[in-house]
Amino acid sequence: MDERRQMLQASAAAAQFFRRELLLATDGWPLEYLKAHGAESVLSVESPWKVGYAPRTWSNLVDHLQEQGFGYGTLARAGLLTWTEHGDAVDRHRDTLMLVAHDRRSSAVGFVGIGSDGVVRPASPVTPIHRPANVLVGAVEQRDLLAGGAVPVIVDEPMDAIAVSNAGGQWAGIPVCGRGLSTAQAKMLRDFSASDKVIVALGGSEAERNQSAGYMLDLAFYFDHVRAVVLRPGESLAGLGQQGTLSGALRNTRPLMTYRTTGSGFVALQSADLDPPGPGL
Template identity: 60%
Template sequence: MSDQGFMMSAEERRRLLDANAAAARYFRRELLRATNGWPVKYLQSWGVEEVLSTDSAWKVGYAPGTWTNLVDHLRAQGFGFGTLVRAGLVTWTEGGDAVDRHRDQLMFVARDQRLSPVGFVGISQGGHARTVSPVTAAHRPSNVLVGVEEQLKLLENGAIPVVVDRPVDAIAISAVSRLSSGRWVGIPVCGAGLSTAQARMLRRYSTTDQVIVALSGDEPQRNQAAGYLLDLAFFFDRVRAVGIPAGYTPASLVLTDGGPGHLRDVLSAARPLMTYRNTVSRRIASPALDSDPPDRGPGL
């Protein structure tokens, strides 16, 4: 039985994973073929066009705005309609036609605790990132993460996970890290918050006992991010917070005159998170008023 309560044999799981992997390759091919259009412009506008390189660790893709291109592609590879529907890639119209579930979106692979491809996070033209795959026998949004497999070598070498909201921020942190001896990896939660299962998964693939939560956006958004402390403290000994300057995100910091060094300096200033939720924004915004806490302590 899967984590979602669905009965699933090993063979069924293999078929669903194979279908998602094939879809990811198709989406990747479509993005690399693109020479213009909003997906390319969006990535360029945030300074993360490096993902358009064939050797990028981030295998970002694009689901074209067509009705059956993915269906036709995967059917030609031998996947049955039933498998594609159960994998969350295809849906039926009222007229009984099989159509692509994902259309006109940038696509990021969501992986489970085994790092198997079980679903997708999509970014629409408006820049909003969200889980676009339904709950299936293999996929539940609260049990998957984006970015771990792409940065696995950095994690194995001791990089500190930095929890952010958007995939472009995670990519920006990853790029800066590679210029800074691999100090950090960016892990996006895509507006859905961080679950206990996700915190456990992140710890499983981390070789450090430290994690950083990046606080950005308005006060409610910062308080939501600060709330991740509770789940992270179960698995990491040292939970840190870093306040992103008002009006900026990790990705946009790299686009300032300070360049990658600006984001590096901000991440280097991460501090133990002594309070959270309603008071965290005030404390992060006024670090001079916050006396230096002990270097380590349970859950800090």
């Protein structure tokens, strides 16, 4: 078997290991975090979101994958193993909620992590199979939803993406996890989507809103309609989901190109919406 295939199989096996660890958990901060953000649906075995948990151990994953026949070299090259100063092979990921990053072939090639502090961080380094700009989180899990015409909604936080996906089946949340959206990712998302529409969530600081608004050019190349939902300071889509107002917010969108930032905040460029939202947009 060639080395690339071995790395892909090791990454897929790691994703299954992390998923099993979360589903077997009975307490701890990962469960509290998911429930606090209204994302307890991922704790069901039927959830399309295969969120997992890297346990707070030194080598449980490495030992598990070694038992399946994967060597240290393969695990190190796949970004799953690291070495201590004494030369011991240990797990790269520990005490972290794990989301799977897939490439355009739908292969699990890396991970994004959420720590106990709630901060979302890239978990996997650049490897022969993983390039952050060429992967997406959530698209493969929601492949059927997207193929059925659900409108993709680009958000920053994974919990917001899960809330969007739970908002009635008309939308599919795609988290960029603080890394922005590349041209390759925009094309990959279009390949998964039957809809010619996409929504970008504009929230956070002015710099974060500017970054999100900057997705316009790449998205407009692949989608006919690029729209935006603007969040007030301190507001999140996950919070709107818990309040029962998320669907309404996703229906009340405007063309992304009609927004700009000013020194006093984020405003619409014009009072009249030249592309009024229709049902489900």
